Amino acid sequence: MDIHPDTIIFAMINFCILVVGLKVFLYKPVCNMLDSRREEVINNLNSAEEAKLEAQKLKDEYAAQIQNARAEAQDIINQAAKIGEQTKVDIVTEAREEAARLTARAQEEIAREKSEALAEIRNEIAEMAVLAAEKVVGKTIDAKDHENMVNNFVKEVGEAK
């Protein structure tokens, strides 16, 4: 076991050169790559977490919106049903009123037509009676007789009917 000073010096120099060489060619690039990758992974994880939170927030928002929309739709349906029901009641009432009005008008018309017809018939009969009486009696009858005669006749006709 002999000590060789030159070999000691060479070993030390070699070690120093290798430290510098490996620092340049190995540790620095690899450590930089590992650091950047680690940073990227952390950033990606953070982004993913943020995106997840954002998605959850949007989901909650949309769920609330859907809930509101459903409630609103239900309100609209209820309101429409209510309006429909009201409209139905109104239409039916109006129809009934119209029907009643038409019936009343028709009855009135009938009554009026009837009375008109009766008056007309009465006049014609009176005229015919006067003519017949003139022929039977052979003289002209005055207005008072004429009226009495007509009334009696009409009365008789009415009773006979």
Place this chain on the structure above:
Amino acid sequence: MFLTNVVIASAHHAGPLFKLGPLEVTSEITTMWGVMILILLVSFLGTRNMKRIPSGLQNILEMGIEMYENFWTDILGKKRTRELMPILATFFILILCSNYTGLLPLSGTLPGLKPPTSNVSTTAGLAICVFFLVLYYNLKVQGPIGYIKHLIGPMPAISFLMLPLNIVEQFTRPLSLALRLYGSVYGEEMVVMSLAALCPLVLPLTMQVMGILFGAIQAFVFTLLASIYLEEATAVHH
């Protein structure tokens, strides 16, 4: 027996291969250079075109670095791990690969190919690096006065006893690191060579399979102790 002695002797007395300026280059150093080139080449190839989704070599390197980081974070904490990991991981990778060069064919017998950690001078060089790093961080974190206070200990009454003990401890730590690593790898190398001399095919193979485990354990122990020393040196700061 003669062959065994020849093999051991050749491994023991391998002299310098050539001179680089005033310094002599041995087989351990050339092997260490080879290991360094291989480590740097793999690192370069694995990180030259990094993608966000890793695959192949990049995946392996990232996994390894992340594993180191997680392991040392438990000992040193996150901040100090980032600062000290390049040093500690380099110790581990260099020692592990150096130990495994002993598994290569003709390792220790071929000139220029010898496990660097089987030489006490190489392990001493690495241990001295640990010593200076610990000293640097002690001075950086505690300051010179704080470091001296640390060496004196919490009880001034027995400082005359504690100061020399603590100073000796600062030197025995790297010494123990160097000798432990050297002894283990050198011992294993010697056993493999002896067994190779006895029965060249089967016996060394079993020892070499165990060498895979021993090499990893020794690299781990060296790095773990270095990280504990550095953790102590930087503890006040945190």
